[in-house]
Amino acid sequence: MAIAALVLCALIGWVSPGVAQTTGTSNPYAAPTDPAALEDLLNVHEKKLLQEGLIWLGFYNGWADGAFARGTRDAIWRWQQENDATPTGHIDGPQALKLAGVALSIRDSLGWEDLSDSRSKITLSYPSKLLVKRQDSDNGGLLLDSSDGGISLMTLRLTDIKPGQIDNLYNSLANDEKSQVTYNFKKTDLFIISGNRGTGKFYARYEQRGSEIRGYDLIWEGDRDKDMGPISVMISNSFYPFGYDEPQEDPTYPTLQALLQSEDQKRGTSQSGGSAPRQQPAEGQGSGQAAGATDPRKGGTVFTYDYQPPKSPELQRAYEFVKETDALRQIPEISAMDGMFKMPRPLQFVAGECGTVNAFYSPDNSAIVLCYEMVDSLVREGHALAKKTGGGSDFQTAYVKQNLRFIMLHETGHALIDILALPSTGREEDAVDQLAAVVIMLNNWDQESTDQVVANLKLVALWFSLQGGGGQDDGMARYADEHSLSEQRYFNLLCILYGRDPERYAEIVQNGLLPEARAGRCRAETVKIFEAWSTLLIPHFASGVQGDTAEAQPQQEAEPEDPYKTLGK
Incomplete structure (x- = not known):
């Protein structure tokens, strides 16, 4: 996406x-x-x-x-x-x-992405979400096909070739009676040729060096020409049959970065954090993904998820962990909200390399980005804390997963405020902290015990405390930040948890985790928070979700059940 x-x-x-x-x-x-x-x-x-x-x-x-x-x-x-x-x-x-x-x-x-093809040994990039079927070809390379067989890319490597044999290959393709050549480019040791082949299209490019010929043949159905024309040009641009002649450096975009930062400052988008490409794929350049599709069960707009391979080797393990566990999609509250809302544009969840420890929502691209640097930081913090406390691998795993859970729900709050145009009369950072805590409690009300919920939110509070610091070098900066102080976020979380059901969570006060003076106000605070988020979100529920809400949660004058519980269904 x-x-x-x-x-x-x-x-x-x-x-x-x-x-x-x-x-x-x-x-x-x-x-x-x-x-x-x-x-x-x-x-x-x-x-x-x-x-x-x-x-x-x-x-x-x-x-x-x-x-x-x-x-x-x-x-x-x-x-x-x-x-x-x-x-x-x-x-x-x-x-x-x-x-x-x-x-x-x-x-x-x-x-x-780059094609890993050890058989042909060529360097090439290709659309991995389009060409999903892969097998060895009969010509020393790979055969990649789309799921419906309408697009095919074959790489080739011929060895023990005599000088000038590439001319024979060119003549064979150019004079094929089944093909109509509409473009050709020929030099002594290489050629490009394209045109019509039956009811479809083709694009072939080959090069000879010494005793080898390497290249590829791309074919597609004629009704896909609008999409495949640019794809064929981009594949050709990425084609280096014998590898790069010179070492390649990672691309940098300093001027575009400066322009983007200047534009964001003009639009006032920096509060939500991060930036992403603003332009969606043009019509006809579809990805094959159902961006903006609706969930047939809930009737709302579905989310999309993507895990982008990092360039930095040190982030490879973070990438593998997130991808193998499908960490974005498997967050239970996000799974519950997926397809729940009627949204004017789809919401994307993307994991990628960012160059800094962070997670953010980009309003210009309706994308929530989880940086692998953040994942790596949590893994290392959890490991160090486990060694210090003797908590072992279970503690480390819980620390990583529960903080990723809260972080992504926090950013989902930013996304919902933006995409659904929800009002935020107070500090938005505090509001989305509240939403994250609310949905964790509601979605797992019956699945997690009191001890589990408390333990999970304590791990989040522990992460808050590690981010706080409050050293002398911070000056006034930490008080000017759009986030509340980490210590405040810690007590706010515990207050919401206690206020949801003071009897069930009495141990929070009994164990001294939350001062009694604050606890006395938590019930009223929490009711307001739940009512506020329910009032804001319910009008955006898809019809199927609203029906479930009305049926499952009849109003009661004394203390109506919270309709927000539908988040857990």
């Missing part, structure tokens, strides 16, 4: 504080208003990204090489003209962000 991913995080290299209490960085660049001046600031990676956006939108079919030559200028001109902008052939700041967002969003929607 778009979430994405950022990358999501890859584009910006920074995130504003969400749950994690981090400090934003200052903008090192001025945002030039003159397009020519802006293009002078763009590095080669940024220019490649903008060319990629033009490819995905169908305006450019050349090399994404970072050189803004005649073909790129013509593509920019046509794109500007069709989008009611003054056609100049030069990119301004908002246009640069839009094209970059398109590129990153569609990459994410297609699962664009």
